[in-house]
Amino acid sequence: MCMWKLYDSLIEPIPDDVKIEEYISGSHWTSLTVGGNTGAAATNPLQTIPGTEKNILDMSWKEAAGLIKSWNFSEASIGAAAVNAYYNQPDRIRMLEKEGTIRQLSKEDAFMAHSEDMKGKKVATIGHFWFAEEYLKEAESCVILERNPMDGDYPDSACEYILSDRDYVFITGFTLVNKTLPRLLELSRNAKVILVGPSAALAPQLFDFGVWELAGTLITDKKLTEEFVKKGEHKAVIRSGLPVRLSLK
Numbered sequence: 001m002c003m004w005k006l007y008d009s010l011i012e013p014i015p016d017d018v019k020i021e022e023y024i025s026g027s028h029w030t031s032l033t034v035g036g037n038t039g040a041a042a043t044n045p046l047q048t049i050p051g052t053e054k055n056i057l058d059m060s061w062k063e064a065a066g067l068i069k070s071w072n073f074s075e076a077s078i079g080a081a082a083v084n085a086y087y088n089q090p091d092r093i094r095m096l097e098k099e100g101t102i103r104q105l106s107k108e109d110a111f112m113a114h115s116e117d118m119k120g121k122k123v124a125t126i127g128h129f130w131f132a133e134e135y136l137k138e139a140e141s142c143v144i145l146e147r148n149p150m151d152g153d154y155p156d157s158a159c160e161y162i163l164s165d166r167d168y169v170f171i172t173g174f175t176l177v178n179k180t181l182p183r184l185l186e187l188s189r190n191a192k193v194i195l196v197g198p199s200a201a202l203a204p205q206l207f208d209f210g211v212w213e214l215a216g217t218l219i220t221d222k223k224l225t226e227e228f229v230k231k232g233e234h235k236a237v238i239r240s241g242l243p244v245r246l247s248l249k
Contacts, residue, residue, distance in 0.1 A: 039085025
């Protein structure tokens, strides 16, 4: 598939006539407020190429969301926050649920929710989820793929060899920023894929690209989110938001 198709589907519905109100690039998280909505995504500090010369505050919502396609990853984090400001909102989730587009699942942690289902299954996680190990003890096998691997992890390049025979694959929403998500979804097409974490966009069109479940966070307290982001709080969005899990109706 066209690698940008997924990104373009996220950007297309976002308004082009609403200006950005505020954004904060913190050490761990980036937040952005627009149209009365606040969104957040994990900050990637990598700046391999120059960013846009245009002031973010002069951009429209859609224009800022388009930064998610930037190869300057700090800039792409701003784009992801703009995307999440559109999708990760309680009112939008309620509307989609009322329309019958999606359904909300239990609010428990995604790994906990599937712990019974994963018994005897082959599991992979893209990213390190420290709390997940307890729920994966009875899986047949679990591999962790990391860009900066620790002892026992696989390097992320192993995805080309490992993901095709997995039953469950948990992918961090951060892969939207670093542009690896489209390929990871292709490689995981035989698995039940769960896009998980506060950076994940709760956008129903992601189901069309192979995501089986979305497990993200709704921003419910703008001021608290911004306060935590400014302070460099590692769990800023988790502490100021509401966990939600979604699947197709």
